[in-house]
Amino acid sequence: MSKVLMKGNEAIAKAAIYAGCKAYFGYPITPQNEITEYMAKYMALSKGVFVQAESEIAAINMVYGAAGAGVRTMTSSSSPGIALKQEGISYCAGAELPAVIVSVSRGGPGLGNILPAQSDYNQATRGGGNGDYKVFVLSPNGVQEATDMVRHAFYLADKYRNPVMVLADGMIGQMMEPVELNIEPLETIEKPWAADGNLERGYRNIINSLYLNSKPLEEHNHVLNAKYLEWEANEVMVDYYQCEDATVLLVAYGTPSRIVKSAVNKLRAEGIKAGLLRPKTLYPFPSKEISALCPQVEFVLSAELSMGQMVQDVRLAVNGQVPVYFYGRTGGVVFEDKEIVDAVKSHLGGVK
């Protein structure tokens, strides 16, 4: 298949259908509406299910029902809408249901605005739902990677029976880029656990997150945690740029990482050996990868479109080996490469 020029949101929706998504449930919110609109048309044309729900809460609970009944399903939303979905995401995690949630984040807090932002890193990686649970979080840096990651999200969701979030930002959702979609059918796996109303299998299936007694719930939490540890060991994805000889390490994710890449080039042109480590999975976070680069660098700088959220994970990864600095813009303001260059220079040569 050749490359086509597509808007991020539409490409995400199309990639989901190619990945075998059979049911989409959504609620209008900017800047992700094109996903819902695309699904409204093309789910019908591909004999899938589309429901415009009465709320974000209802949409994620429809996902819970469809996933529990054994079908590949997804929802999408943006920051305040993802906040509402947290209840259902916790239930999906607790009941071990595969589901894909696309978050095209915008400025906050509250209604904030509809401009690109990365202030939902904590919302995505920590979640606002109750209980000891984790959501797998993938972070694309453009439209092509967004479509690849949507496909990967369905794979991971089925493999681990867990909700997987693709955390895009308003830029990815709204910009057009050339993409080549993977149209190979994504392998389907047996779901002998699904409550799909078929007792011919010889036993009853129950989808549930309720464990009234303490020991069984503790055991359940250990089972869930074993999955998370497995992700941390096997599923971390990271992209390195000019890191081999770097003496300054920049960490950035999503579309802003492309601006930081440009800053690395400018710093290199001035003789400053900068490198960029881009986490492609925000949870599991590439802590080992960041830690491994610490012995060769003077400091680490986390650049984000937020007041400083991922930097907390960077600090945990660095664990005091070298100083960790932060540079961020927020509220929908996008930094320029020059700002990153200046921030790096301001920290060179130690504490002033």
Place this chain on the structure above:
Amino acid sequence: MSVVFKKTRGLTDTPLSYCPGCTHGIIHRLVAECLDELGILDQTIAIASVGCSVMSYEYFNCDSIQAGHGRAPAVATGAKRVHPDKIVFTYQGDGDLASIGTAEIVHAAHRGENITVIFVNNAIYGMTGGQMAPTTLVNQVTTTSPFGRDVSLQGEPIRMSELISTIPGASYVERVMAADPISVRKAKAAIKKGFERQMNKGGFSMIEILSSCNIGWGKNPSDSLKYIKNEMAAYFPLGVYKDKEKPV
């Protein structure tokens, strides 16, 4: 000797967790008998809710999905849309359906989802210890209306069957009660009709069953049944509120 009465195949052998005297057990049996008698038990997905019936997935002998508080109609929508030929029903109490889940029940009816809703109205939050529900009767004493429900502060009880019946997408809405043998038989007929409506792809059906909570009400089981008949049914009139098959 021939068997004249036996436990329905629609229920598992798990002992019910309901308080002695509560009519949830009767209603469970009615639902289970209907599923068995209609021959749909093996193709059914039950959606359990939050409240006294939170464990209903342990009792109904079919596939089950336990839903968050109030969300059962949304969960049912997800399951039914991906398996339109299966039977999907929710089993919800009045705190679940008439309070935290009002958006979900209204819009499931509004979309005309082809599901059956079993709505057990006992005018109180039973599981959490007897708090006031939207359906709690005027002047009724609960733990959160210790001086009796005050209309000036807490409004009048909400009538869900009447409300849902005004929605074009609702196909069949009936209110029955589980207060004596006659009303229990009528309740079973209504439940069966609801499932038949779904089997015929007739659209959204809701059967509201006035039920007792002798513990929460502070009454003995016998007086509780009288309370259903004399007090609850007076405010929540029994009857068919909507019966309109979808045009085929």
